[in-house]
Amino acid sequence: MGESMKIGVVGLGKISGQYLNTLSDRDDIEIVAVADLDELRAETVGAEIGVSAMSVDDLIASDAVDAVLNLTVPAAHADICGRAIAAGKHVFVEKPLALSASDGVELVRAARESGVRLGCAPDTxxxxxxxxxxxxxxxxxxxxxxxxxxxxxxxxxxxxxxxxxxxxxxxxxxxxxxxxxxxxxxxxxxxxxxxxxxxxxxxxxxxxxxxxxxxxxxxxxxxxxxxxxxxxxxxxxxxxxxxxxxxxxxxxxxxxxxxxxxxxxxxxxxxxxxxxxxxxxxxxxxxxxxxxxxxREGGRGLGLIDMAEAVREDREHRASGELALHVxxxxxxxxxxxxxxxxxxxxxxxxxxxxxxxxxxxx
Structure with a gap:
């Protein structure tokens, strides 16, 4: 991975606008693709920010994506995170990490074994x-x-x-x-x-x-x-x-x-x-x-920014999967x-x- 972490966003509901606003126009983070079960919504958002609209499967499999930002509904968090981790992607997910602690344990274990980062909101x-x-x-x-x-x-x-x-x-x-x-x-x-x-x-x-x-x-x-x-x-x-x-x-x-x-x-x-x-x-x-x-400034997405910095600096990121699992x-x-x-x-x-x-x- 180069200096800029390439992000694919899955889930374009109400909260996604705040993330996209924080993550836009940065040197260290680049949104490269978006996906949503509502294909028209994905195409609309993709056109607005100038990136590709993909299916969820294609985004997770894409070689152009380094990390998946998972903004789906809570019931889909574990599934999307697990699939992204299995594809070798870093993941940052909206809270909660999963619906159950047992699912969260599996995500943390899978990320550790795959050598990828797992981060989770809240990053407030x-x-x-x-x-x-x-x-x-x-x-x-x-x-x-x-x-x-x-x-x-x-x-x-x-x-x-x-x-x-x-x-x-x-x-x-x-x-x-x-x-x-x-x-x-x-x-x-x-x-x-x-x-x-x-x-x-x-x-x-x-x-x-x-x-x-x-x-x-x-x-x-x-x-x-x-x-x-x-x-x-x-x-x-x-x-x-x-x-x-x-x-x-x-x-x-x-x-x-x-x-x-x-x-x-x-x-x-x-x-x-x-x-x-x-x-x-x-x-x-x-x-x-x-x-x-x-x-001093910023909004939702600061945890993903910190995670990208942590990858480059080879340190622990703060809004971690382990912290989210404990919560x-x-x-x-x-x-x-x-x-x-x-x-x-x-x-x-x-x-x-x-x-x-x-x-x-x-x-």
Whole structure:
């Protein structure tokens, strides 16, 4: 592979526009092909950005493609990733890595044995927001972390998404859809998790599409829509997590990390550059923290950029398959613990990703 990593994009849904915007006009990344089950959509996007539209099979087999960016629906993640790895391609996939931890284990094993890289969203943790929060913790500004809380809650994606059905199918729901952002941030800041407990439920509220051509159509619900968990990190820190499609309003959204000398307000891990605040015993008030680490600019796709750099520099990439697998097992174990009203010990672990130094520009 030359200096520029050649990328084939599989899946051209709503999220693809953000990736294509981040990855365009770069020297180290080149989009060379796109594919989608909707052939007309692939042809339209291909024409817009000036690249070939291919079938999924042809893109995966193409010698012109070094890496596959897998933006398909969660149910297709493991299949497309596995096929790309078998074809000798590096892979970066939208979250979650797969629908089950066992499938994730197989993907990580296959990538390792094939000598290719496997990366996975979310890469929002590489932005200035979470990376600055990580730097605050590592500097000891809040003392020694003892606990953390993470809350994301909304009434449901059917209120804004024109085709929200997949959000209520296995591989999604509030935990699998939004949980990866919060759990990846918690693991990145506080280290891997060793055991979890949890509770999961769903209401009998009837849901229907609120916008677009499907307005008024019912939305079947096949996942738990309100999930609460306690995570025990290997460091001894305990994190409480709530993810919900059942909450109409909350004043508790976000992540806070509690230390022996203060509290850290971590920015929204679904975003890249939100402000960081700290409250210490010495100041007695909330104080903004200047961004000092991570990418100053950019968007979805920073993890793929970091993976391409890691290949050239022969180092570990940060948004790794191992990290995504650990987060996937955390989520699966929380649901298992909730169903069994018990505690589940995790079998996977992961290295805490290396902090990212301040990057003035993400290009």
């Amino acid at each position: 943790v590489l932005g200035a927001g979470v990376q600055t929060a990580l730097a605050v913790i590592d500097r000891g500004d809040i003392g020694v972390p003892v606990g953390a809380s993470a809350v994301w809650a909304a009434p449901g994606h059917e209120l804004w998404h024109p085709s929200p059905e997949f959000y209520y199918q296995p591989g999604a729901g509030p935990l699998f859809d939004m949980g990866p952002y919060y759990l990846t941030a918690l693991v990145s800041m506080l280290g891997p998790v060793v055991r979890v407990s949890g509770h999961a439920s769903r209401s009998e509220r009837q849901r229907e599409v609120a916008t677009g051509p499907k307005t008024g159509l019912p939305v079947p619900v096949d996942v738990e829509t309100h999930v609460t968990a306690v995570l025990e990190h290997a460091s001894g820190v305990a994190s409480t997590v709530t993810m919900s499609f059942e909450v109409w309003a909350t004043r508790m959204a976000g992540i806070e990390v509690y230390g022996t000398a203060g509290t850290l307000a971590v920015p929204d891990p679904n975003r890249f550059f939100d402000p960081v605040e700290i409250y210490t015993a010495d100041t007695g008030e909330w104080t903004p923290v200047d961004h000092c680490a991570g990418h 996937l097992e955390i989520m699966e174990s929380v649901l298992k613990a909730g169903a069994g009203h018990g505690v589940v010990n995790l079998s996977t672990t992961t290295a805490r990703p290396a902090p990212l130094a301040w990057k003035e520009v993400a290009t």
